[in-house]
Amino acid sequence: MEFPKLPPHDGPVLSVVDMHTGGEPLRVIINGYPEVTGDTVLAKRRYAREHLDHLRKVLMFEPRGHYDMYGALLVQSEIAEADIGVLFMHNEGYSTMCGHAVIALGRFAVDYGLVKSPTSPETQINIHCPCGLVKAFVEYSNGKTGAVRFHSVPAFVFATDVKVTVPGFGEITVDISYGGALYAFVNADSFRMDVSKSRTRDLVDVATAVSNAVKSQVKLHHPVSDDLAFLYGTILTDGKDAFSDEPTANICVFADAQVDRSPTGSGVTARIALQYHKGLIQLHQTRSFKSGTTEALFTGKAVQETTCGEFKAVVVEVAGHAYYTGAASFTLENSDLLKDGFLLR
Numbered sequence: 596m597e598f599p600k601l602p603p604h605d606g607p608v609l610s611v612v613d614m615h616t617g618g619e620p621l622r623v624i625i626n627g628y629p630e631v632t633g634d635t636v637l638a639k640r641r642y643a644r645e646h647l648d649h650l651r652k653v654l655m656f657e658p659r660g661h662y663d664m665y666g667a668l669l670v671q672s673e674i675a676e677a678d679i680g681v682l683f684m685h686n687e688g689y690s691t692m693c694g695h696a697v698i699a700l701g702r703f704a705v706d707y708g709l710v711k712s713p714t715s716p717e718t719q720i721n722i723h724c725p726c727g728l729v730k731a732f733v734e735y736s737n738g739k740t741g742a743v744r745f746h747s748v749p750a751f752v753f754a755t756d757v758k759v760t761v762p763g764f765g766e767i768t769v770d771i772s773y774g775g776a777l778y779a780f781v782n783a784d785s786f787r788m789d790v791s792k793s794r795t796r797d798l799v800d801v802a803t804a805v806s807n808a809v810k811s812q813v814k815l816h817h818p819v820s821d822d823l824a825f826l827y828g829t830i831l832t833d834g835k836d837a838f839s840d841e842p843t844a845n846i847c848v849f850a851d852a853q854v855d856r857s858p859t860g861s862g863v864t865a866r867i868a869l870q871y872h873k874g875l876i877q878l879h880q881t882r883s884f885k886s887g888t889t890e891a892l893f894t895g896k897a898v899q900e901t902t903c904g905e906f907k908a909v910v911v912e913v914a915g916h917a918y919y920t921g922a923a924s925f926t927l928e929n930s931d932l933l934k935d936g937f938l939l940r
């Protein structure tokens with residue numbers, strides 16, 4: 596029998612390569628999507644949200660995905676320096692930055708021939724994310740790809756010591772920082788919780804309550820585009836922000852109560868900006884960040900001071916490993932009442 600033989604189906608076949616970075620899934624869409632139009636990657640993100648959202652649900656939701664699935668769709672970039680453009684998708688919509696995806700896409704781009712002449716010991720690939728150009732450096736030797744590090748867009752602290760009222764907990768103090776997306780940071784201790792030991796479901800509920808409080812009580816803004824001025828999630832930490840050789844743990848809850856299994860590349864970027872802003876880490880000091888869920892590690896360091904509009908900013912380098920888990924071709928049948936996807940909580 597010819598394998599894989601496609602089952603009876605109606606409509607397009609959506610082909611993907613599945614990967615994970617520190618346990619966080621990445622479904623890279625390689626075929627079957629219609630053209631995503633728009634003059635810029637940010638405009639393409641708007642187009643996908645307005646015209647192609649049914650396909651996000653098909654690929655992210657059950658029965659083909661699950662509540663915490665994450666995806667990447669490669670698109671044309673308008674920037675000459677970019678090797679590829681990308682849109683990120685999750686359980687609620689389309690994010691502006693995703694570090695775990697950049698780490699996986701770095702390997703994918705080299706392994707799948709998107710970079711014409713890979714170089715050893717590292718191949719650079721410029722990935723145009725909705726937040727801007729991200730430079731990834733992929734270990735490459737003897738034809739094999741390995742660890743990936745990336746330099747993200749300028750990361751800055753939006754505000755520190757912001758007081759918000761969180762139902763059930765009263766007044767809580769958070770910091771808000773940007774690493775390609777805006778996050779609220781709070782020590783899990785404020786809720787008498789531990790990011791590595793408390794039940795994930797309890798951490799998700801608290802982080803979601805914080806996100807809702809910040810969204811309704813704090814006016815956010817971004818100097819480059821209004822499309823970047825929204826709170827993507829809340830990161831609960833172990834509070835170990837002062838520099839140390841020991842890893843510091845965090846858990847990121849983003850989009851619609853979605854849990855990152857990885858230490859969160861954009862979160863590490865934003866957290867280092869915060870630590871740098873507070874004088875807790877110096878340029879080029881490498882810190883390890885551990886996922887409270889899987890214990891997977893990323894490293895991160897601030898490598899350069901810069902600015903983003905009116906904000907003092909830093910360029911942050913994040914590094915980690917991604918792995919392939921398979922490839923699939925997804926189909927649907929018109930008579931299937933659940934063909935469009937569904938989520939369970």
Ligand SMILES: O=C(O)[C@H]1NCC[C@@H]1O
Binds near residue numbers: 619694695696860862
């Ligand atoms: O690593 C990251 O930056 C992403 N992981 C899921 C949530 C963030 O977009």
